[in-house]
Amino acid sequence: MGYFDALTSGAFKTAQDGRRLFFPWGVLGSGYELPSEQDYERLRRWVKGYMIVSLVLIIALGMLNAYLVGGIVVVLLMASYAVWAQMVVRGLQPSGERLSMHESMTTQAVTHSAGTLWALEIVSLLFVATGIVILVFDPGEWLIALASTVFFGACAVVFARMLALRYRRAAR
Numbered sequence: 001m002g003y004f005d006a007l008t009s010g011a012f013k014t015a016q017d018g019r020r021l022f023f024p025w026g027v028l029g030s031g032y033e034l035p036s037e038q039d040y041e042r043l044r045r046w047v048k049g050y051m052i053v054s055l056v057l058i059i060a061l062g063m064l065n066a067y068l069v070g071g072i073v074v075v076l077l078m079a080s081y082a083v084w085a086q087m088v089v090r091g092l093q094p095s096g097e098r099l100s101m102h103e104s105m106t107t108q109a110v111t112h113s114a115g116t117l118w119a120l121e122i123v124s125l126l127f128v129a130t131g132i133v134i135l136v137f138d139p140g141e142w143l144i145a146l147a148s149t150v151f152f153g154a155c156a157v158v159f160a161r162m163l164a165l166r167y168r169r170a171a172r
Contacts, residue, residue: 003116004051004052005048006108006111007051008047010026010107010108011023011024011099012043013031013097013103015095015097019034019095020033020040021033021095022040022043022089023099024085025085026099026104027098027099027100027101030095030097031094031096031098032093032094032095033094033095034092035092043088050081050084054077058073058074061073102165105158105162105165106169109161109163109165109166109169110165110169112162114166117159117166121156121159124155127148127149127152127155128148128152130148131144131146132145134148135149
């Protein structure tokens with residue numbers, strides 16, 4: 001499985017009785033039962049495609065230093081997802097189940113390869129170091145340095161947790 005397959009897996013869960021559940025708001029909302037395996041696969045493809053398009057747009061606008069446009073695009077992407085999610089769940093049966101942060105992270109940790117998680121951890125730590133270097137040598141860019149350090153520091157913590165979950169699960 002690829003990177004986006006692993007990201008997408010965090011929005012889905014297989015219940016004890018085998019039902020496929022969709023959590024459009026992740027750990028922040030309730031789940032919905034998917035009536036068939038075809039619906040599950042279709043929804044996974046759509047969520048994966050949405051994540052790919054969103055990430056490409058955000059990175060491209062960031063590389064172009066189009067921060068205002070990027071902010072507007074992020075708001076539009078979130079709004080379109082909210083509208084889409086409301087339309088999708090309208091016809092689905094609520095499951096009454098919740099997705100815990102531990103379940104979501106464990107699913108993603110197992111779905112990502114160990115190599116991918118290590119690469120993400122190392123790259124995050126490099127961005128933290130870069131933010132610190134910018135702060136020391138170019139204090140005029142403190143906002144970029146702080147944003148890089150805080151954001152990628154949080155990413156490094158999440159990836160380290162996923163690595164621990166992955167290795168703990170493999171040790172069973």
